[in-house]
Amino acid sequence: MSDDLSRTVRIAARALARAGLVHAYGHCSARSDAGHFLVCPSRPMGQVRPGEACTLVPVEGPLPDGVLGEVRLHQRIYATRPGAGGVVRFMSPSMMALAALGRVPAMRHGFGTYFAPRVGFWDDIQLVRDDAKARGVIEAMGDSAGVMMRGNGAVVAGASLEEAVVLAWYLEDMCRIELAALASGLAASAPVIGVEAAAERATRAGRIFERMWDYLTEGDPELPPA
Template sequence: MSSEPDLARTVRIAARALGKHGLVHAYGHCSARLDADTFLVCPARPMGLVEPGESCTPVPVDGPLPDGVLGEVRIHQHIYRTRPEAGGVVRYMGPNAMALAALARSPKPRHGFGTYFAPEVPVWDDIQLIRDDEKAKGVVATMGANAGVLMRGNGAVTAGESLIEAVVLAWYLEDVCRVELEALKAGLADIAPTIAPDAAAARATKAGMIFERMWDHLTAGDPELPK
């Protein structure tokens, strides 16, 4: 596990990257697991405005949210509680994910990025904000073992083995939603090909520094990266 200062730095870098690339705006949050019992969440303000060195808040995996932590961070809690392999969570509201979630339509794996969410991205079919444990449990149960979940009218959540992975998966999911919307606009969504499970499993690789290279792209120029 990373030390708390190093992990907080990664959380801040992730927050600014998500803001820089339009995946969040006034709303959204990200977190990284510190240990089995605790995770760090970004400051409760627009993520693109998070300052270098700003404090991130430790949150218990079990128990009440600390004062000042956003209510939807309960989703993070329930992911970390039920998925011990999860090391990072992103709650994001990119325009394509928002549009497709509003349609309550699950994007299918039609190109390489979609294979990381095969056989398809589940949809939590409730427009209410996730500000109580019952709804948070429902979202996470709908998500299951998938890398992402859409929330009807409210964007998406991704989870990865690290926050770096969760951020890259958020970028991937946004592109998966873009492709699905293009298929819908072209009238081809019901007949366009999807990627079969075996092919999807082979394509959804982490080899070749795929996640690391996308992370470098998304975070380039961040003030807390080494010069």
């Protein structure tokens, strides 16, 4: 098990908490090899201690003792997306409000383009603690980088855990914009970004993800020296 990967998982957990994307609930993970991933400790993510052990979880099979039941969502993503390297399950304010309304945000600004063709939606308020529900949620995710669950948070997947953390921030901002559009009364007439324009805008060049990761992790006690 890589000490560096465990450190990244812990740094990600604390970054998500500092950004207000998680509270008592939420979890993140990073793929360690084709058949396994590391998940953060089963505690509020802001309370994860430097050096605390993460748990190695198989992509297929029962969850290890002590691992939260909704980590099944991570399993399904890693099993069905060979390119997925990181997963975040989070419950941020604007996203929770929009999901409770039974809506997903439209692609109205640049951050939203990373979820083209649209954010997935799972219309069930029940906790995802069995394999059947986990399969349903990830099927509802479709080809998107994220899926929202009505009244029950969201899941995003990235090529790395660093990317998944940034995508969680992007989805929260996407929902913030959507709620503002709805509050203005202009949502129906406001422009949205088309699929072709979204594909061009959703670039990874220019350290797009790296810069946001640096911003979100600033000051973490386990960051390597500059």
